[in-house]
Amino acid sequence: MSGAVPAAPVVFDAQGLDALIAALADAGREVFGPVRRDGAVVYEEVASSADFPKGWIDEQSGGHYRLRQEGEAYFGATLGPQGWKRILHPPKQTLWRTEGTGEETKIIREPLDETRRAFIGARACDLAAIAAQDRVLIEGPYRDPHYAARRANLFIVAVNCTRSADTCFCTSMNTGPKATKGYDIALTELDGGRFLAEAASDEGLALLATLPTRPATTDDESAAEAGIDRARDQQRRIDTEGLPALLKERPDHPRWSEVAQRCLNCANCTMVCPTCFCTTVDEVTSLDGPETERVNSWASCFTVDFSHVHGGAVRPGAKSRYRQWMTHKLATWVDQFGEMGCVGCGRCISWCPVGIDITEEAAALRKEGG
Amino acid sequence: MHAPDPHTDPMVPVIARVTGRTRELSDVVTFEMEVEGWPGFAPGQFNMLSVFGVGEIPISISGPVSDTTRIIHTIRDVGPVSHALAALSPGAVLGLRGPYGAPWPVQAARGRDVVVIAGGLGLAPVRPILYELMENRDAYGKVTLLYGARSPAEILFEKELGDWRSRLDMGVEVTVDRATNAWHGHVGVVTALLRGADFTPANTTAFVCGPEIMMRFGADGLTDLGVAATDIHLSMERNMQCGIGLCGHCQLGPVFVCKDGPVFDWATMKPLMRIKEL
Structure with missing residues (x-):
């Protein structure tokens, strides 16, 4: 995605949006984007701009997510429950299977998924989340080849946020609301179903050149920036200054016990978190024969089994499990990967059934003695 | 069969063959196995051992580094996979990934x-x-x-x-x-x-x-x-x-x-x- 000289931004309308989807499909890509289903915005395959949740926006707060009709924007609704990891690092991934038994046992690798895909509507925080998963699953000493194959075949059309949910805090995490890297094309939605588009890769540039566009005016560019500024101002904040050291120094802060009283250990936060990467390997045996399959599934550090060793779990207490999750996101991730593991998307706040708010917990842990 | 290549598919094991088994204690056995292309190991490293149809666990290597052909593990029978491993007898096949981990700086x-x-x-x-x-x-x-x-x-x-x-x-x-x-x-x-x-x-x-x-x-x-x-x-x-x-x-x-x-x-x-x- 690097090396391209950014061309001047262009503007297109809804017709251009359809042309973009069509061009990606013509290039042999499965095109995914936001779709309204079962009362939420989810990422699914789209055929045209008519599939986008035009005229819908989201209302989010601790333990609360609702869609309602307002305005005319295609990308007015911010983040739904699912991150793009559902596609790139799916909930279940077969690793290999066996054929035959005993001396005849053969191990058959699961073929890599080399489907060419395009994501339309990835927000800046989610781009940061994809980059965070890249660091874990591709850039370590060992790589997950299934994830790497999906990643290598991905084209990303980012959408800069011009509206934030109440739960968003990407500004504090320095990941948004404007996409700065990790995309091929970035769109900013302007009034009247128009989009300001900028390419950041050769492929993105070539694709934009095939669409019905006109050069952006300075008015278009200021309107786009004003929209992004608006989104920036609508956010909650988390003070990250010195936070990693502080969290690691306070494993016995009374707030951990207090939040453990409210936390249900349901693991929702880890399922909706776009950076959570943990998996468990399970053996799946056939009922009618000796074949077996090794399957990787999403795991959560909120379960007791997660830390099981001979003799019992390392983290049997709810307090230590919540502490593990939050300290990992905001502190030890920095030791491991050089950055925080939280991108400020706020999904864990909205989808927590009891509305536990990571920004509020971080603030409480700053106070001496709770 | 080749030694696991960390840059291709590190989760896929190679087939290992049990060549010897010694009972150490009532619930502990030591077994030896062989793998084609075994790269050798350093003290303190471990292998991920798979019993097909049961599962996979990490087990440290207990043999001498100087023995470049036999891979030796000592296992206590405490869970489903270690139980199945402890029951393997010479000739049995199992899956192996490794060796992994930072060694003892001997x-x-x-x-x-x-x-x-x-x-x-x-x-x-x-x-x-x-x-x-x-x-x-x-x-x-x-x-x-x-x-x-x-x-x-x-x-x-x-x-x-x-x-x-x-x-x-x-x-x-x-x-x-x-x-x-x-x-x-x-x-x-x-x-x-x-x-x-x-x-x-x-x-x-x-x-x-x-x-x-x-x-x-x-x-x-x-x-x-x-x-x-x-x-x-x-x-x-x-x-x-x-x-x-x-x-x-x-x-x-x-x-x-x-x-x-x-x-x-x-x-x-x-x-x-x-x-x-x-």
Whole structure:
């Protein structure tokens, strides 16, 4: 995605949006984007701009997510429950299977998924989340080849946020609301179903050149920036200054016990978190024969089994499990990967059934003695 | 069959064949196996072993590094996979990935005194250290092995312990938590044996392996005698699904036990091990 000289931004309308989807499909890509289903915005395959949740926006707060009709924007609704990891690092991934038994046992690798895909509507925080998963699953000493194959075949059309949910805090995490890297094309939605588009890769540039566009005016560019500024101002904040050291120094802060009283250990936060990467390997045996399959599934550090060793779990207490999750996101991730593991998307706040708010917990842990 | 290539599909095992099996204790067996293209290992490293149809677990390698063909593991039958592993007999096939993990820095201890402290099955992961010390005895200073078992019946590698004990160039002390009438040796925690051991703390490298509580007391005891925290090495155990830093289960604060460890020095572990349920 690097090396391209950014061309001047262009503007297109809804017709251009359809042309973009069509061009990606013509290039042999499965095109995914936001779709309204079962009362939420989810990422699914789209055929045209008519599939986008035009005229819908989201209302989010601790333990609360609702869609309602307002305005005319295609990308007015911010983040739904699912991150793009559902596609790139799916909930279940077969690793290999066996054929035959005993001396005849053969191990058959699961073929890599080399489907060419395009994501339309990835927000800046989610781009940061994809980059965070890249660091874990591709850039370590060992790589997950299934994830790497999906990643290598991905084209990303980012959408800069011009509206934030109440739960968003990407500004504090320095990941948004404007996409700065990790995309091929970035769109900013302007009034009247128009989009300001900028390419950041050769492929993105070539694709934009095939669409019905006109050069952006300075008015278009200021309107786009004003929209992004608006989104920036609508956010909650988390003070990250010195936070990693502080969290690691306070494993016995009374707030951990207090939040453990409210936390249900349901693991929702880890399922909706776009950076959570943990998996468990399970053996799946056939009922009618000796074949077996090794399957990787999403795991959560909120379960007791997660830390099981001979003799019992390392983290049997709810307090230590919540502490593990939050300290990992905001502190030890920095030791491991050089950055925080939280991108400020706020999904864990909205989808927590009891509305536990990571920004509020971080603030409480700053106070001496709770 | 090839050795696992970390850059292609590190989660796919190779087929290994069991070539020998020895019962050590009522619930512990040592088995040997072979894999084509085995790259060899360093003391303290582990393999992910798979029993097809049952599952996969990390097991440290307990054989000598100098044996480049046989891969030796000592396993206690405590869960479904270790139970199935312990039941494998010569000729059986299993899956192997590895070797993985940061090793004991044994060769870096050449020219120094070496103290090995092991508890229970913790003698298995340090046995490759002892083989290296014996094979290159002149390269090291004074060598001490302190071993603790729950009872005389649970003393692992008893014959080898006897052989080592009879050597004049090595101090070996064994203690048990619960003695029987026939037991004439030490009774009590293994760390109590440190007091009588002969080594120069400022020039000592220590390798400690066993239950966490024992490793903590062992490291504290060594520190009290003047061994530097960076010269005390422990091997940590955590849940591991992948062994290669992808599954997240083995995290211990800032470290992944599988890829940053399992061997860590006490300077790194002390602040982490004092935190309950980290």
